[in-house]
Amino acid sequence: MKKEENSKGNRYGMVIDLDKCTGCGLCTVACASENNISVLYDESDKTRNIAWLQIYTITNGKDFPDTEVVYIPRPCMQCDNPPCVSVCPPTATRKDPNTGIISQIYSRCVGCRYCMAACPYHARSFNWFDPSFPEGMDRYLSPEVSPRMRGVVEKCTFCHHRLMRARSKAYAEGRRELKEDEYIPACAEACPTQAISFGDLNNPEHQVSQLIKSPHAFRLLERLGTEPKVYYLSAKNWVRRMADNYLAGELS
Amino acid sequence: MDLALIPNGVQRCSLKRFVPWMVLWIALISWGLVSAFLCFFKGLNQTNMNHYFAFGLWIVFDLSIIALGAGAFFTGFLTHIIGEVFIYPFRDNLKAVVNAAVVIGFICYSSAIAMLGVDVGQPLRAWFIFWHANVHSMLTEVSFCITAYLGVLTIEYLPLVFSNRKLREIPEIDIFGNNLHHIIALFAAVGTFLSFFHQGSLGGMFGVLFGRPFAFREGFLIWPWTFFLFIHSSIAAGPSFTLLCVWIAQKVTGKELITRDVFNLLAKISGWLLATYIVLKIVDTIAWAYGVVPRAGMSFMDFYQGSYGIWLIIAEIGIFGIIPAIILITPKFRERNDLLIIGALMNVIGIVLDRFVFSIQTLSIPVMPFDKFMSYFPSWQEWGIAIGAIGYGILLFSLSYRYLPLFPQEAEMNPVQVLGRAVTDSGVIKRS
Numbered sequence: 001m002k003k004e005e006n007s008k009g010n011r012y013g014m015v016i017d018l019d020k021c022t023g024c025g026l027c028t029v030a031c032a033s034e035n036n037i038s039v040l041y042d043e044s045d046k047t048r049n050i051a052w053l054q055i056y057t058i059t060n061g062k063d064f065p066d067t068e069v070v071y072i073p074r075p076c077m078q079c080d081n082p083p084c085v086s087v088c089p090p091t092a093t094r095k096d097p098n099t100g101i102i103s104q105i106y107s108r109c110v111g112c113r114y115c116m117a118a119c120p121y122h123a124r125s126f127n128w129f130d131p132s133f134p135e136g137m138d139r140y141l142s143p144e145v146s147p148r149m150r151g152v153v154e155k156c157t158f159c160h161h162r163l164m165r166a167r168s169k170a171y172a173e174g175r176r177e178l179k180e181d182e183y184i185p186a187c188a189e190a191c192p193t194q195a196i197s198f199g200d201l202n203n204p205e206h207q208v209s210q211l212i213k214s215p216h217a218f219r220l221l222e223r224l225g226t227e228p229k230v231y232y233l234s235a236k237n238w239v240r241r242m243a244d245n246y247l248a249g250e251l252s
Numbered sequence: 253m254d255l256a257l258i259p260n261g262v263q264r265c266s267l268k269r270f271v272p273w274m275v276l277w278i279a280l281i282s283w284g285l286v287s288a289f290l291c292f293f294k295g296l297n298q299t300n301m302n303h304y305f306a307f308g309l310w311i312v313f314d315l316s317i318i319a320l321g322a323g324a325f326f327t328g329f330l331t332h333i334i335g336e337v338f339i340y341p342f343r344d345n346l347k348a349v350v351n352a353a354v355v356i357g358f359i360c361y362s363s364a365i366a367m368l369g370v371d372v373g374q375p376l377r378a379w380f381i382f383w384h385a386n387v388h389s390m391l392t393e394v395s396f397c398i399t400a401y402l403g404v405l406t407i408e409y410l411p412l413v414f415s416n417r418k419l420r421e422i423p424e425i426d427i428f429g430n431n432l433h434h435i436i437a438l439f440a441a442v443g444t445f446l447s448f449f450h451q452g453s454l455g456g457m458f459g460v461l462f463g464r465p466f467a468f469r470e471g472f473l474i475w476p477w478t479f480f481l482f483i484h485s486s487i488a489a490g491p492s493f494t495l496l497c498v499w500i501a502q503k504v505t506g507k508e509l510i511t512r513d514v515f516n517l518l519a520k521i522s523g524w525l526l527a528t529y530i531v532l533k534i535v536d537t538i539a540w541a542y543g544v545v546p547r548a549g550m551s552f553m554d555f556y557q558g559s560y561g562i563w564l565i566i567a568e569i570g571i572f573g574i575i576p577a578i579i580l581i582t583p584k585f586r587e588r589n590d591l592l593i594i595g596a597l598m599n600v601i602g603i604v605l606d607r608f609v610f611s612i613q614t615l616s617i618p619v620m621p622f623d624k625f626m627s628y629f630p631s632w633q634e635w636g637i638a639i640g641a642i643g644y645g646i647l648l649f650s651l652s653y654r655y656l657p658l659f660p661q662e663a664e665m666n667p668v669q670v671l672g673r674a675v676t677d678s679g680v681i682k683r684s
Contacts, residue, residue, distance in 0.1 A: 047302035047626075058622045062433035073620070083463035089391040090380035111296075111373020114391050120463035120619035126306065126373065128297040150295045151373025153657055221619060223549050224463055242621055245549030 285639015324357020
């Protein structure tokens with residue numbers, strides 16, 4: 001498949017500092033309420049619930065007092081070489097060449113779930129049930145995001161509606177370029193420790209494009225060649241090693 | 253009661269015996285229909301699939317029956333293309349089984365498409381695959397080819413249906429059926445083209461998953477090696493499945509339906525294709541183990557965990573691959589009835605295992621190091637639809653056998669005894 005390059009346009013990406021993340025889960029709550037994510041009758045079933053942003057807990061495997069626990073928030077990686085896009089039969093998911101964001105067209109998705117099989121990050125959720133919201137919660141639904149029907153796949157869109165809103169405002173003011181803080185997803189905005197940074201990876205003035213140059217920066221499963229635009233930071237070597245698979249004796 | 257519909261020169265059981273036989277399979281179909289209704293009405297939460305197992309029993313079943321249904325296109329290819337042009341014994345021998353192969357192919361493909369209709373979350377949107385087709389997706393290629401090939405199989409099945417004794421009395425149908433019959437080689441060629449592509453793209457579906465090191469394969473141009481291996485394995489298993497179905501039909505009816513040399517020929521074709529496939533499969537597995545696997549930072553044994561342990565690869569390649577290949581390519585083994593059937597059955601099981609491994613084991617293996625290994629067992633609704641498809645297959649095959657001249661050699665091999673004299677297909681009474 002011809003790769004859609006967006007080296008000249010925007011290339012939105014995220015940097016999550018795992019050393020700052022406390023695992024409080026506020027990012028997931030913000031994500032769910034911002035994006036009208038439906039609630040299962042049994043939310044404890046984590047193999048079927050809808051989670052655009054999921055927090056994994058990892059430990060260094062050592063006994064007390066050397067135990068260390070780190071939380072890895074995992075949104076959609078918005079890969080530059082997405083494994084999910086080329087496989088979708090009805091072209092219901094696409095990489096925007098101007099932003100690098102992977103979209104999902106819910107009204108076109110046939111629910112074959114081939115994209116879920118292709119994604120090694122489990123970033124995609126299928127609606128096994130009809131969408132439902134606890135009584136009262138339906139009044140807080142966002143009019144900017146369409147709720148998804150049963151039988152379709154959904155995923156994190158980097159709060160794409162916020163990009164549209166920011167663009168509309170900028171265009172109204174006669175600007176073509178967005179300022180760094182004009183468009184940030186709900187999770188980055190909600191994080192109380194400011195562990196999540198967001199911006200244009202192609203813009204050298206944006207904080208994210210500087211953060212990814214850190215020697216502590218890494219991505220999940222880099223060896224597979226998916227080229228995620230979500231980066232992580234950690235000063236802990238064992239955390240960085242945990243982000244990918246290594247053969248015995250291989251250096252990270 | 254239905255004597256007028258039964259082909260000339262052959263004998264069938266009474267309707268009183270045939271109806272209970274049908275009721276059994278209709279019961280299985282009903283289980284499938286109830287399951288399908290629940291899935292349509294309540295959604296795919298009726299299954300045990302989840303975010304990890306985006307594909308389940310139905311995809312394994314689909315991949316398997318499409319591979320086993322390859323007997324239809326491959327027998328048609330050997331009979332009408334290779335047999336007409338190059339190797340005449342193929343044509344003469346395989347004509348005895350080509351009708352049955354077409355019916356089996358039609359059953360396999362129609363049930364696979366019906367199951368896919370339940371498997372997608374939004375069945376009413378299935379046509380979007382054709383309307384908004386993503387030409388880069390292997391699944392798009394599969395959808396186009398299996399739909400078109402089901403059309404071809406229907407056209408190949410029609411002359412057989414039209415050769416029913418009662419239908420032939422209608423001149424228009426008789427002429428139409430005859431004309432179709434004359435151009436069947438053309439459809440065999442189209443079917444061969446379509447089948448090669450969709451058998452391949454079913455393999456390609458998994459081989460292109462570069463995010464899943466267990467399934468990912470390098471390949472030739474845009475086609476991963478699984479593309480070619482799936483074609484090869486399907487044409488190896490298809491004739492064995494046809495052979496098995498005919499053998500079961502012989503056991504159930506208590507008659508010989510095709511001559512022993514036709515069984516031998518099917519087994520020989522299947523055996524040599526399986527033998528060459530197994531060699532290539534072993535080469536592919538070694539290349540994957542030393543190429544894709546270490547590049548992904550994983551070791552061979554990382555992929556064989558829990559209930560999907562190393563026994564799977566031993567079973568698939570060793571027990572159900574090498575052994576049936578040896579049985580089927582060795583003349584003295586395949587000439588023994590028991591070994592012939594065991595060989596064909598093991599060949600079929602091996603290919604089903606291969607499809608299971610690619611669809612279920614691929615999804616069970618955690619790719620992120622901090623993720624966990626998962627296993628899956630289908631719900632009764634999933635089993636219901638799969639078993640309903642088997643019921644549908646047996647029912648349609650039984651009806652085809654009863655009312656259509658499925659086996660051209662049957663009348664000659666089983667002369668109907670009327671007052672000590674044999675009645676041939678043309679109705680002429682021979683002295684016995």
